[in-house]
Amino acid sequence: MTITSIQFASLWLDGAQAHVALAQLFPYPREIMLGDGARPEVLAMLSELLSGPRKLQQIVTQDRPAILVLPEVAISFSDWAAIDAMVREYPSSLMLISGFSVTSGAELLAWLDQPSATTRRASWTDKPPMSERVYNGGWCWVHTTQNTECVAFLKLTSEQRDEIFIDGLDQGRDMLCLEFSDLIIFPVICSDFLQVQDSRTIAGKIAERLRDYKNDDRKVLVVGLLAQSKGHSEWRNAITDVARQINMERVNLCLVNWAFDFLEQQEDHDRWRAYSGVYVASARQPGAKSFKIVKRFSTDAVHGAVTRISSGCVVGGPIRWNFTVTARNIWTVAHGYAIQADGTLDAPFCDDPLKYELSRLIRRSIIANSTMRPVVDALEALKDRISAHESSAIRLMNLTLFGGTKSKLDNLTLADDLHTYSKELDFGLRALAIAALTAVAEWQTQDDIRGQLKLTDSPHAVLIWSSPDSPITVKQELDRLRIDPKNRTPTIVFLKTLGGPLPISPSSHRRIDIGAAPREARSISEPKSENPILQADLDALMNCLAFASTEEAISASAQLIAEQSDNLKAQWRI
Numbered sequence: 001m002t003i004t005s006i007q008f009a010s011l012w013l014d015g016a017q018a019h020v021a022l023a024q025l026f027p028y029p030r031e032i033m034l035g036d037g038a039r040p041e042v043l044a045m046l047s048e049l050l051s052g053p054r055k056l057q058q059i060v061t062q063d064r065p066a067i068l069v070l071p072e073v074a075i076s077f078s079d080w081a082a083i084d085a086m087v088r089e090y091p092s093s094l095m096l097i098s099g100f101s102v103t104s105g106a107e108l109l110a111w112l113d114q115p116s117a118t119t120r121r122a123s124w125t126d127k128p129p130m131s132e133r134v135y136n137g138g139w140c141w142v143h144t145t146q147n148t149e150c151v152a153f154l155k156l157t158s159e160q161r162d163e164i165f166i167d168g169l170d171q172g173r174d175m176l177c178l179e180f181s182d183l184i185i186f187p188v189i190c191s192d193f194l195q196v197q198d199s200r201t202i203a204g205k206i207a208e209r210l211r212d213y214k215n216d217d218r219k220v221l222v223v224g225l226l227a228q229s230k231g232h233s234e235w236r237n238a239i240t241d242v243a244r245q246i247n248m249e250r251v252n253l254c255l256v257n258w259a260f261d262f263l264e265q266q267e268d269h270d271r272w273r274a275y276s277g278v279y280v281a282s283a284r285q286p287g288a289k290s291f292k293i294v295k296r297f298s299t300d301a302v303h304g305a306v307t308r309i310s311s312g313c314v315v316g317g318p319i320r321w322n323f324t325v326t327a328r329n330i331w332t333v334a335h336g337y338a339i340q341a342d343g344t345l346d347a348p349f350c351d352d353p354l355k356y357e358l359s360r361l362i363r364r365s366i367i368a369n370s371t372m373r374p375v376v377d378a379l380e381a382l383k384d385r386i387s388a389h390e391s392s393a394i395r396l397m398n399l400t401l402f403g404g405t406k407s408k409l410d411n412l413t414l415a416d417d418l419h420t421y422s423k424e425l426d427f428g429l430r431a432l433a434i435a436a437l438t439a440v441a442e443w444q445t446q447d448d449i450r451g452q453l454k455l456t457d458s459p460h461a462v463l464i465w466s467s468p469d470s471p472i473t474v475k476q477e478l479d480r481l482r483i484d485p486k487n488r489t490p491t492i493v494f495l496k497t498l499g500g501p502l503p504i505s506p507s508s509h510r511r512i513d514i515g516a517a518p519r520e521a522r523s524i525s526e527p528k529s530e531n532p533i534l535q536a537d538l539d540a541l542m543n544c545l546a547f548a549s550t551e552e553a554i555s556a557s558a559q560l561i562a563e564q565s566d567n568l569k570a571q572w573r574i
Helices: 040-050 077-089 105-113 190-194 201-212 233-245 353-368 373-387 393-402 411-416 418-436 471-483 538-546 550-572
Strands: 002-007 017-024 066-069 094-104 119-122 134-143 148-154 174-179 183-189 219-225 251-256 277-281 294-298 302-307 313-320 335-338 441-443 453-455 461-467 491-497 533-537
Touching: 002 201, 017 040, 017 219, 017 251, 040 077, 066 219, 077 094, 077 105, 077 134, 077 148, 094 105, 094 183, 094 219, 105 119, 105 134, 105 148, 134 174, 134 183, 148 174, 174 201, 183 190, 183 201, 190 201, 190 219, 190 233, 201 219, 201 233, 233 251, 233 277, 233 302, 353 373, 353 393, 353 411, 353 418, 373 418, 373 538, 373 550, 393 411, 393 418, 393 461, 411 418, 418 441, 418 453, 418 461, 418 491, 418 538, 418 550, 461 471, 461 538, 471 491, 471 533, 491 538, 491 550, 533 538, 533 550, 538 550
Parallel strands: 002 174, 017 066, 066 094, 119 148, 183 219, 219 251, 461 491, 491 533
Antiparallel strands: 017 313, 094 134, 134 148, 174 183, 251 277, 277 302, 294 302, 313 335, 441 453, 453 461
16 A cells, blocks of 8 residues: 655645534435445535535635535546536635545546546556456545646445445555645545554554654644444444554544444443544543534543434534644534435534434434333334424423422533433333323423323323432432422322432421421411322332333323322322
């Protein structure tokens, strides 16, 4: 493997940062991804970004140089002319890096020789593609107001161990390096990252090239174009190696994948999402701030800022190499678009990150409980309700985890901390989901009532509370709830705590607010000082999900809720 450097005299950084947008596209059927079939949805997306409304200017503003990255095999080789016209007409500096469809060597050589207003170049030198073989590769357009160039480069490896056979596939031998006055870019295609000899081959070749440039302090950006349909440790190891083994101070790694919606049961794996994002070595110590669209995470070896959602989207913002008190973020993403099925771009998205993270947790639970039909059916209904905005995610979290006791919860902070409560939240949501399917309970629509549900035959509330706190803490909260003057609604509280069971004791009128002055004696016309609350065992509701059929689970849940409703009415004579 050799490295072909192509020099550009222009500057590309805006100060000490590069403005990068990633297009995480919806995957096509396999026969299109592996062939040269039309990709009209990709053209539609590029048209909205680069021409017409030019929505890329809403992501990279003020005519700053932009870098737009698409994944492996994203554009059809036959669409080069249409895309080139969009790039040439863009009013400011633009770099477009994308994989192209599997193409014959003859077509590659013919493309290189065709005259055009855009200068065409290639990474190969003395070893050009063979005309009768086929190749996987990419294009890098570099456009300024003075000139437009397009460089073709080839993938250097065959597919991964679960290899998809492509008849006649050949590999390139020359890695591409784009050199600007202030930035060096290495485009890399998918499984090229995974090649290992004595060490990570890509990392070793880049490190070797950078050692040749003594006293060169230019920033380095490794740009990865992926088509990875599932997560595994080899990819996480490859990302870590590239971020750390080249030059931890100079190298940032930027990846874009197709919108493959793979879910991992372990949070340490699931937090990497579909890998689309930016990574730096842990020694760089950037800030830990997340954004609505981008999720921030750290391991012992790397810091990552990844696209929060795993569906089609275009997101972007400045990438930094140096971090200060006022500039701490790896990738500051404040704007983006959802990609629609036809490739058009919808309004800015992910305005409720907690809703997305909550839905993702439920989807993970559905997979984990796939053999339990009642759990799957109940959680599917709950997921649909949350996705349709019929239930506030932050209110649902507050009630299910904290019994509604938290007066101020930050949506973004709670979204990124969700994994710390995942065990308790999953338990509570499963119980809530089956209770919501019964005929005796329905969703509560009044935000000032302490409960997710209400009984259908009365205004009495039902609170499902799976607390991450200790029993003593929860008991204190429950005691406060009993005397809260704003919470007079009779309530059944199905409760479980992290530290063990909370004893269910009979209602008492003993004072618990001993720090306050005693109240005057209650007149006969005044209501009782203690609110009508019935504590019930959340485990008993969860046990209803053990039935084989959803109908049996619903019936058992309804019977339990009805029994507790009767107990509430009898105890409080209401």
